[in-house]
Amino acid sequence: MTRRVYLFKGFERFWHWAQAALIVFMLVSGFEVHGSYRLLGFARAVQLHTLAAWVLIGLWVFAIFWHLTTGEWRQYVPTTDKIVAMVRFYAVGIFKGDPHPFKPTSLHKHNPLQRLAYLLALVVIGPLIWISGALYLFYGDWGALGLANLPLAWVAWAHTAGAFLMLSFLIAHLYLITTGHSLTSQLRSMITGWEEVA
Amino acid sequence: MTTPRSVHHLALASVVALFAGGSAGMALGQEAKVVKLNTTADHTKFKELQRTFASGPEVTQACLQCHTEAAGQVHRTKHWTWEFINPASNQKLGKKNVINNFCISIPSNTPFCTSCHVGYGWKDTTFDFKSEQNVDCLVCHDTTGNYRKLPGLAGNPVAQDMEFPAGSGKIVKGIDLGAVARKVGKSSRDTCGACHFNGGGGDGVKHGDMDTSLASPDKALDVHMDASGLDFTCGTCHKASSHDVPGSRYTPSARDTKGALVRGREGDDKRNPATCVACHDNTPHKKEAGLNLHARKIACQTCHIPAIARGGVATKMTWDWSTAGKLDDAGQPILRKDTKGRVVYDSKKGDFTLGENIVPEYVWFNGEVTYTLLGDKIVPGDEPTRINRLGGSAGDGKSMIWPVKVFRGAQPYDVANQTLVTPHTAGNDDTAYWKNFGWPAAIKTGMQTSGAPFSGQVGFVKTEMSWPITHMVAPKENALGCADCHQAAGRLAGIDGIYIPGRDRHALIDLAGWAAAGLTLLGVAGHGALRLVKGRGRAAQSGASS
Numbered sequence: 001m002t003r004r005v006y007l008f009k010g011f012e013r014f015w016h017w018a019q020a021a022l023i024v025f026m027l028v029s030g031f032e033v034h035g036s037y038r039l040l041g042f043a044r045a046v047q048l049h050t051l052a053a054w055v056l057i058g059l060w061v062f063a064i065f066w067h068l069t070t071g072e073w074r075q076y077v078p079t080t081d082k083i084v085a086m087v088r089f090y091a092v093g094i095f096k097g098d099p100h101p102f103k104p105t106s107l108h109k110h111n112p113l114q115r116l117a118y119l120l121a122l123v124v125i126g127p128l129i130w131i132s133g134a135l136y137l138f139y140g141d142w143g144a145l146g147l148a149n150l151p152l153a154w155v156a157w158a159h160t161a162g163a164f165l166m167l168s169f170l171i172a173h174l175y176l177i178t179t180g181h182s183l184t185s186q187l188r189s190m191i192t193g194w195e196e197v198a
Numbered sequence: 199m200t201t202p203r204s205v206h207h208l209a210l211a212s213v214v215a216l217f218a219g220g221s222a223g224m225a226l227g228q229e230a231k232v233v234k235l236n237t238t239a240d241h242t243k244f245k246e247l248q249r250t251f252a253s254g255p256e257v258t259q260a261c262l263q264c265h266t267e268a269a270g271q272v273h274r275t276k277h278w279t280w281e282f283i284n285p286a287s288n289q290k291l292g293k294k295n296v297i298n299n300f301c302i303s304i305p306s307n308t309p310f311c312t313s314c315h316v317g318y319g320w321k322d323t324t325f326d327f328k329s330e331q332n333v334d335c336l337v338c339h340d341t342t343g344n345y346r347k348l349p350g351l352a353g354n355p356v357a358q359d360m361e362f363p364a365g366s367g368k369i370v371k372g373i374d375l376g377a378v379a380r381k382v383g384k385s386s387r388d389t390c391g392a393c394h395f396n397g398g399g400g401d402g403v404k405h406g407d408m409d410t411s412l413a414s415p416d417k418a419l420d421v422h423m424d425a426s427g428l429d430f431t432c433g434t435c436h437k438a439s440s441h442d443v444p445g446s447r448y449t450p451s452a453r454d455t456k457g458a459l460v461r462g463r464e465g466d467d468k469r470n471p472a473t474c475v476a477c478h479d480n481t482p483h484k485k486e487a488g489l490n491l492h493a494r495k496i497a498c499q500t501c502h503i504p505a506i507a508r509g510g511v512a513t514k515m516t517w518d519w520s521t522a523g524k525l526d527d528a529g530q531p532i533l534r535k536d537t538k539g540r541v542v543y544d545s546k547k548g549d550f551t552l553g554e555n556i557v558p559e560y561v562w563f564n565g566e567v568t569y570t571l572l573g574d575k576i577v578p579g580d581e582p583t584r585i586n587r588l589g590g591s592a593g594d595g596k597s598m599i600w601p602v603k604v605f606r607g608a609q610p611y612d613v614a615n616q617t618l619v620t621p622h623t624a625g626n627d628d629t630a631y632w633k634n635f636g637w638p639a640a641i642k643t644g645m646q647t648s649g650a651p652f653s654g655q656v657g658f659v660k661t662e663m664s665w666p667i668t669h670m671v672a673p674k675e676n677a678l679g680c681a682d683c684h685q686a687a688g689r690l691a692g693i694d695g696i697y698i699p700g701r702d703r704h705a706l707i708d709l710a711g712w713a714a715a716g717l718t719l720l721g722v723a724g725h726g727a728l729r730l731v732k733g734r735g736r737a738a739q740s741g742a743s744s
Contacts, residue, residue, distance in 0.1 A: 035700040078220035095732040164711025175722035
């Protein structure tokens with residue numbers, strides 16, 4: 001017997017998908033700026049990458065405000081509860097058709113590994129990309145900021161490393177959404193807000 | 199006393215003037231005299247010039263009667279002395295002293311080279327550099343286009359009909375110097391170009407960014423000199439004071455950080471007014487402000503002069519003197535042309551290659567230029583000898599990325615003494631190379647004139663000379679785009695010391711990054727495949743058990 005829980009509110013879903021689209025676009029345009037291939041043309045890629053960065057910054061302002069005012073930020077506080085069970089599920093149980101060990105509720109939307117992964121994305125990948133990206137955006141003002149001797153290469157390398165981490169995160173994330181209670185239950189919940197839990 | 203009739207006329211005139219929108223001053227009925235607005239003097243009216251002149255110096259004497267200080271001013275300039283001591287390096291430069299890899303050097307060839315001297319009669323070392331009447335006013339101030347100075351005449355114009363070249367049977371008509379003198383005016387693209395378009399011995403040969411196509415260029419060729427647009431002359435940027443024309447190839451302004459010139463601002467009168475920044479400021483890009491960041495490290499010329507020799511005149515790219523001197527079966531010198539009629543082999547000079555629409559090379563340049571001069575030891579080999587060396591690096595805080603024409607060649611040198619040489623090429627005598635085709639004798643004469651030792655052993659050394667590019671500025675829509683440099687094989691592929699997005703990467707970060715993404719993909723694919731297989735197994739089992 002299944003029950004339905006309302007996991008993701010309207011804003012949350014909008015935030016998620018807008019952010020997903022922006023990140024995918026920024027990966028595509030960013031690696032073009034990096035010289036990995038030609039698609040939009042360098043000038044257009046830079047222009048749109050920059051525009052997307054500002055849009056994402058704007059989105060984040062709203063998202064941070066939303067997380068703080070709703071208390072939803074607690075969803076990302078790491079926990080060890082059931083973490084071993086989750087690891088065992090991904091490593092063994094999932095192949096045997098064992099039931100998913102984590103039952104999401106609106107207070108605990110993410111399983112402990114998700115919490116950890118999103119927190120890592122938030123505190124490692126995010127800052128790496130955003131600090132280096134902001135420095136890139138304000139390259140013209142480095143002198144005024146007292147950063148005249150900062151080599152652009154370092155900033156570029158950090159930004160590239162962040163992009164590769166984000167790309168790896170995205171690949172893993174896209175796969176792991178199929179590992180819910182059913183293949184599509186997690187995807188559906190991020191579209192409709194409702195998740196069916198066994 | 200005013201008669202009634204004239205009062206009537208005045209009244210009528212004022213009515214007409216009113217209807218014509220005339221000013222109150224015009225109402226007096228006296229039409230303002232038609233005058234030339236760009237000068238206060240009409241030289242056709244000067245009584246000093248109502249005569250014929252038998253020689254250049256006679257004209258100059260007439261000029262100096264009014265322009266009393268002009269000759270003295272010219273005497274102080276490089277145009278006159280052909281000598282320049284570089285204050286940074288103390289090198290003794292100037293056309294008189296340097297050696298290049300075009301026609302090589304001036305001493306012993308002086309009367310031919312000095313057809314481009316702003317003077318009369320410099321044929322050898324006896325020339326009097328203090329002579330005022332030997333200053334050539336007309337070569338810069340002619341507006342008729344009829345004033346010419348032929349090679350071999352030591353800077354003298356053809357004042358009377360004469361056979362030229364001597365013994366050729368061809369008669370060159372004498373120039374009416376009086377007519378030229380009565381029409382003098384400001385310098386023009388034609389007057390400056392008479393020499394500067396033809397550097398290196400012919401149209402466009404030397405610079406690549408200066409040739410006769412700039413005499414009347416369209417906008418695409420030069421946005422400033424566009425003859426039907428802004429119509430700048432050379433002097434619009436190279437604005438001279440006291441006949442001293444600013445802008446130097448010996449001490450160029452590689453980087454100008456002081457913004458647009460402002461009249462009255464302290465020090466601005468001592469700045470080079472011929473830089474881009476002198477008018478356009480350091481942040482010239484209004485719509486695309488991001489480009490102003492580029493302007494901190496990249497000379498304007500790099501993007502705004504996408505190619506040189508764009509006006510239909512080819513520039514020489516290489517010159518190999520080592521193949522000179524071949525004669526045909528009849529013992530006559532050879533002249534070989536390409537399909538476009540350009541000389542690519544001349545027994546007098548060797549092999550050439552030429553090119554149009556040439557993409558320049560790019561270097562860090564801080565304005566310091568060091569020459570290899572006569573007497574400097576050279577090291578012949580695979581690495582070419584640098585005729586001039588442009589200083590600069592990414593990190594010196596003074597350099598910008600500049601476009602340069604690099605002129606490559608091979609030229610004679612003294613094998614025993616390991617020095618460049620100054621051959622005697624032009625002349626109608628027993629040793630001139632262009633008449634006799636013998637290097638040792640030509641070099642011996644030349645080196646004697648230069649006062650330098652010569653062992654008699656002649657070899658050929660590979661040489662390179664760099665010419666910073668600054669003319670033929672294209673309209674902005676023809677400037678380089680981002681991808682011209684922001685790619686691995688872009689124009690700045692050879693520029694070191696800076697990170698260029700799209701060109702550069704950290705190999706290890708890229709390797710690790712793609713590996714991480716690839717392994718993640720592999721991991722999830724393996725995990726998914728295993729799920730699929732196991733899931734099917736379970737389905738089959740449950741199907742069998744049911």
